[in-house]
Amino acid sequence: MAKQYDAIVIGAGHNGLANAAFLAKAGLSVLMVEKNPYIGGASVSRNLYKDWIYSNCSYVCSLLRPEVYRALDLARYGLQVVPYGGSVTLTQDGDYLGSYIDPDASRREMARHSPRDADAEVRYWRDIMRQCRFIRQFLLRTAPDPTSFKPRDLLELLHLGREFWKLGESVMYDTMRFYTMSIVEFLDEYFEHPLIKAAHAGSGIIGSALGVMSPGTAYVLLHHAMGEVDGTAGAWGFARGGMGAIAEAMGACLRDHGGEIVTGSGVERIQVRNGRATGVALENGDEYTADVVVSNMTLPRTFLECMDPADLRPDFLTKVRNFKIRGSSGKVNIALDGLPQFTALRENRELMHTDMHLIDSVERLERAYDDWKNGIWSQDPYIDMLIPTLTDPTMAPPGKHFMSVFVQYVPPKVHGRDWTDADRDAFGQTVLNQIERYAPGFKNLVLHAEVRTPRELEAEVGLTEGNIFQGELTMDQLLFNRPIPGYAQYRGPVKGLYLCGSSNHPGGGVMAAPGANAAREILRDLRKPNTVPEGWLDD
Amino acid sequence: MRTVRFDRRDHYRHKVFPSPFHARQQAHNELKVWSRWFDYLSVPAYTCAQMEYFAGRNACGVFDLTPMTKHRVSGPDALPYLNRLLTRDVGKIRPGRVGYSVWCTDEGQVIDDGTVFHLREGEYRICSQEHQIDWFLISALGFDVEVVEETHDVAALALQGPTSCATLKRMGLDGIENLTPFGLAHFDFQGTQLMVSRTGYTGDLGYELWIDPGHAEPLWNRLFEAGRLLGIKPMGSEALDLLRIEAGFILAGVDFMPAQQTVRPTHTRTPFELGLGWLVDFDKPVFNGRRALLAARERGPRYRLVRLDIEGNKPAHHSYVYSTRNKNIGWVTSAMWSPSAKANIALATVAAPHGEPGEEMRIEIYYQRELKWSRMMASARVVEGAFYDPPRRRETPPLDH
Ligand SMILES: Cc1cc2nc3c(=O)[nH]c(=O)nc-3n(C[C@H](O)[C@H](O)[C@H](O)COP(=O)(O)OP(=O)(O)OC[C@H]3O[C@@H](n4cnc5c(N)ncnc54)[C@H](O)[C@@H]3O)c2cc1C
Numbered sequence: 001m002a003k004q005y006d007a008i009v010i011g012a013g014h015n016g017l018a019n020a021a022f023l024a025k026a027g028l029s030v031l032m033v034e035k036n037p038y039i040g041g042a043s044v045s046r047n048l049y050k051d052w053i054y055s056n057c058s059y060v061c062s063l064l065r066p067e068v069y070r071a072l073d074l075a076r077y078g079l080q081v082v083p084y085g086g087s088v089t090l091t092q093d094g095d096y097l098g099s100y101i102d103p104d105a106s107r108r109e110m111a112r113h114s115p116r117d118a119d120a121e122v123r124y125w126r127d128i129m130r131q132c133r134f135i136r137q138f139l140l141r142t143a144p145d146p147t148s149f150k151p152r153d154l155l156e157l158l159h160l161g162r163e164f165w166k167l168g169e170s171v172m173y174d175t176m177r178f179y180t181m182s183i184v185e186f187l188d189e190y191f192e193h194p195l196i197k198a199a200h201a202g203s204g205i206i207g208s209a210l211g212v213m214s215p216g217t218a219y220v221l222l223h224h225a226m227g228e229v230d231g232t233a234g235a236w237g238f239a240r241g242g243m244g245a246i247a248e249a250m251g252a253c254l255r256d257h258g259g260e261i262v263t264g265s266g267v268e269r270i271q272v273r274n275g276r277a278t279g280v281a282l283e284n285g286d287e288y289t290a291d292v293v294v295s296n297m298t299l300p301r302t303f304l305e306c307m308d309p310a311d312l313r314p315d316f317l318t319k320v321r322n323f324k325i326r327g328s329s330g331k332v333n334i335a336l337d338g339l340p341q342f343t344a345l346r347e348n349r350e351l352m353h354t355d356m357h358l359i360d361s362v363e364r365l366e367r368a369y370d371d372w373k374n375g376i377w378s379q380d381p382y383i384d385m386l387i388p389t390l391t392d393p394t395m396a397p398p399g400k401h402f403m404s405v406f407v408q409y410v411p412p413k414v415h416g417r418d419w420t421d422a423d424r425d426a427f428g429q430t431v432l433n434q435i436e437r438y439a440p441g442f443k444n445l446v447l448h449a450e451v452r453t454p455r456e457l458e459a460e461v462g463l464t465e466g467n468i469f470q471g472e473l474t475m476d477q478l479l480f481n482r483p484i485p486g487y488a489q490y491r492g493p494v495k496g497l498y499l500c501g502s503s504n505h506p507g508g509g510v511m512a513a514p515g516a517n518a519a520r521e522i523l524r525d526l527r528k529p530n531t532v533p534e535g536w537l538d539d
Numbered sequence: 540m541r542t543v544r545f546d547r548r549d550h551y552r553h554k555v556f557p558s559p560f561h562a563r564q565q566a567h568n569e570l571k572v573w574s575r576w577f578d579y580l581s582v583p584a585y586t587c588a589q590m591e592y593f594a595g596r597n598a599c600g601v602f603d604l605t606p607m608t609k610h611r612v613s614g615p616d617a618l619p620y621l622n623r624l625l626t627r628d629v630g631k632i633r634p635g636r637v638g639y640s641v642w643c644t645d646e647g648q649v650i651d652d653g654t655v656f657h658l659r660e661g662e663y664r665i666c667s668q669e670h671q672i673d674w675f676l677i678s679a680l681g682f683d684v685e686v687v688e689e690t691h692d693v694a695a696l697a698l699q700g701p702t703s704c705a706t707l708k709r710m711g712l713d714g715i716e717n718l719t720p721f722g723l724a725h726f727d728f729q730g731t732q733l734m735v736s737r738t739g740y741t742g743d744l745g746y747e748l749w750i751d752p753g754h755a756e757p758l759w760n761r762l763f764e765a766g767r768l769l770g771i772k773p774m775g776s777e778a779l780d781l782l783r784i785e786a787g788f789i790l791a792g793v794d795f796m797p798a799q800q801t802v803r804p805t806h807t808r809t810p811f812e813l814g815l816g817w818l819v820d821f822d823k824p825v826f827n828g829r830r831a832l833l834a835a836r837e838r839g840p841r842y843r844l845v846r847l848d849i850e851g852n853k854p855a856h857h858s859y860v861y862s863t864r865n866k867n868i869g870w871v872t873s874a875m876w877s878p879s880a881k882a883n884i885a886l887a888t889v890a891a892p893h894g895e896p897g898e899e900m901r902i903e904i905y906y907q908r909e910l911k912w913s914r915m916m917a918s919a920r921v922v923e924g925a926f927y928d929p930p931r932r933r934e935t936p937p938l939d940h
Contacts, residue, residue, distance in 0.1 A: 095548070102554045104578060105554050107670075108545035108550055108551075109545070112550065120673040122670070122799050125800075129802045347549065348551070351551075
């Protein structure tokens with residue numbers, strides 16, 4: 001006889017954990033099942049080599065909703081997010097564009113390349129922040145169904161309309177354009193200098209199967225700017241101990257509220273009887289039943305891999321099959337014997353603490369994308385790398401370092417066929433060689449490298465096609481269209497089944513908003529007291 | 540010689556740079572406290588803000604305004620360009636004259652205010668609080684002009700107060716007494732050109748001195764020698780702030796938000812809403828923001844920036860403003876007890892239609908005595924003109940006060 005729970009959450013990604021914790025806080029008996037022997041999903045710290053800890057998927061924190069941080073008491077459960085401040089973009093000719101914590105130093109650095117752009121940056125951030133302010137207030141709200149006549153949906157639509165109208169005439173125009181234009185088009189309205197444009201363009205394509213010149217990439221930039229650290233908008237930080245610290249704190253909160261976590265065996269089937277989800281069957285044969293089943297897995301994984309198609313409607317399945325979730329990123333996690341010497345940063349330790357990028361023009365970024373389209377990883381890849389151990393003393397022995405290297409673009413398949421180990425190793429070499437070009441001697445410092453292509457991301461984390469956001473962040477898959485029209489309110493197509501992963505509004509990143517929002521909807525359906533906080537308003 | 544250098548990558552090792560007057564400032568800075576004004580080290584107070592304030596009203600005070608953002612505009616289309624950029628008729632600012640103006644976005648919202656120096660035929664300097672090169676260049680499209688920022692290439696001192704003219708006379712600036720308010724003149728100073736304008740931010744008799752940074756220190760020294768018996772004192776930014784509030788002058792980022800950095804759409808202001816409608820000249824056929832400003836004039840202001848004379852003696856810092864019917868109608872942006880007007884004064888933003896001259900309002904004032912906070916409601920009245928307006932401000936030639 002299977003044990004009966006109020007709710008089962010499938011997948012211990014940070015959204016599943018947040019979801020389960022809010023349910024447990026409301027007094028539900030919650031079971032979490034995770035296929036891996038560890039929790040965290042893409043928000044994880046792994047010990048894969050000696051005394052090194054890798055944030056082996058996500059590596060920096062900004063999007064995590066502060067309301068969730070507080071409501072789940074994550075500080076008390078050990079989570080500490082330390083801002084690092086700044087960034088730097090290194091060029092092939094040995095120069096760089098730095099962004100310093102000090103605003104005047106940053107302005108002068110930009111003025112070193114273009115005085116005009118240094119000044120335009122003010123206007124640029126104003127416009128980004130306007131858009132951020134608009135969308136931030138919808139992060140912890142359920143998107144309205146625009147076709148519904150339910151009072152709640154109508155009110156929410158009205159709210160959306162009113163907030164939109166409040167932006168003012170010229171910003172309303174900008175908003176419409178913003179969601180549909182490319183990041184390069186957007187940047188052209190502000191900047192003249194190629195390096196300054198390239199430095200800004202990077203976050204428009206992180207995790208996206210789009211090029212800097214593709215429509216829709218301006219929004220992706222916004223997605224990376226709408227977070228904060230301690231109220232500093234757009235700031236990023238390290239979770240002390242790696243991104244797993246976020247999941248661990250959520251896990252501790254969940255257990256503290258009576259939740260159980262079972263790891264090491266994945267869900268094979270979500271069981272449905274009479275059009276109702278009734279529980280799960282694991283690969284190891286264990287079965288658990290519950291009135292509520294919540295999936296933290298991606299949309300396709302949930303419905304195409306873990307459910308019987310006969311339990312689902314064909315038009316629904318078609319939409320799921322066509323959900324855009326193309327992988328485009330890779331990751332190399334490196335244990336270093338010492339600090340690399342970047343030619344450009346020879347004496348600038350200050351910028352080595354920050355987010356370092358290798359790029360010098362938007363054209364070079366576009367060409368990197370061309371390779372992806374041609375079915376091969378970028379031969380001249382865009383690299384976004386950090387050395388967290390310059391800030392966080394807990395991740396490597398003193399004097400040694402962990403380097404997190406995020407790579408764009410990496411296709412889900414190589415020339416249409418599956419990745420092989422040889423492909424993966426060749427990709428790893430491409431990345432190491434790229435860094436070596438900017439930091440001669442770098443490769444000699446490499447003690448261990450974990451190379452992750454979309455294949456590994458899918459196999460280990462369950463990210464379909466290796467898409468880091470559990471689904472692309474394009475206008476057709478945002479807000480009430482995320483993941484697919486008609487299913488944007490975290491309720492699945494069978495009763496008792498809910499979705500809480502990044503495939504849902506407001507999307508990917510270590511944000512915890514989908515998990516929290518889904519919990520609010522579940523508690524609502526169960527007529528339980530709501531434990532999910534409302535968003536903190538800015539004004 | 541510039542003291543601010545960022546042409547080299549290692550500029551980041553200096554988060555702030557010394558002004559060309561730094562050595563002199565350092566010698567005078569008894570409090571050893573420094574503040575930052577964009578790229579430069581600035582002095583909040585050298586000895587005592589109150590004493591420095593009184594130097595500005597009773598003798599003369601010297602303030603380093605090098606950090607002020609400065610632009611040079613020249614070329615055949617300089618005048619038509621400025622008429623496009625600025626709201627007022629720049630043609631009326633003849634060579635050798637200075638004019639105050641604002642400039643607006645296409646939506647008619649104030650980007651900044653500043654002074655326009657017509658240095659010589661067709662050549663101008665614009666001084667502003669905020670950096671403007673982006674907007675100035677955007678606006679230059681289609682004009683045959685050169686617009687460059689020259690903040691770091693010009694050292695500047697404000698010499699303000701009753702004995703300022705006498706000091707400059709003693710310095711040997713022949714005919715300086717004949718310079719009328721908003722006039723400028725060039726002098727030779729140790730082989731370089733010294734520009735002197737009868738301008739300032741204190742609403743008093745005063746001048747501003749402009750020179751190449753290489754001659755900054757000698758200029759400072761000569762000035763202090765000349766003013767030694769006339770009560771000259773270096774003056775920090777705290778004293779200057781008191782002087783400008785008494786004069787009723789507004790400050791970008793304090794009394795209004797510059798439009799280019801304002802995220803919340805209703806937080807920007809038209810010139811009408813800042814009491815600067817007199818700077819908008821609709822007789823000009825085109826200028827940035829004209830269409831929007833015409834509509835704004837038609838609609839009437841959403842807000843008014845008012846000067847308040849408040850009962851009692853407790854400065855109304857950060858106060859809310861209420862109507863006499865106790866409706867919250869606005870907030871104070873600058874406040875002080877005015878030692879020269881002997882009045883409790885403030886600049887405030889109130890929602891229109893409030894803010895008519897003479898209107899009575901109520902101010903919620905919080906004040907602290909031996910750590911304990913108290914609150915009072917004080918009545919206030921909207922007044923016009925400067926809170927303190929000495930006749931010497933306009934006298935030409937000024938008396939040797
Ligand atoms: C390489 C990489 C770098 C990134 N960098 C950043 C970053 O720096 N900052 C940032 O904010 N975001 C980053 N992201 C995005 C962010 O990490 C993800 O969007 C987010 O963590 C997804 O969280 P989630 O809880 O929705 O889902 P996931 O983390 O995907 O969790 C899903 C969970 O379900 C489990 N699961 C899957 N199938 C089964 C099954 N059948 N049975 C049981 N369990 C199952 C998985 O093992 C996993 O634990 C990055 C992502 C990647 C991959």
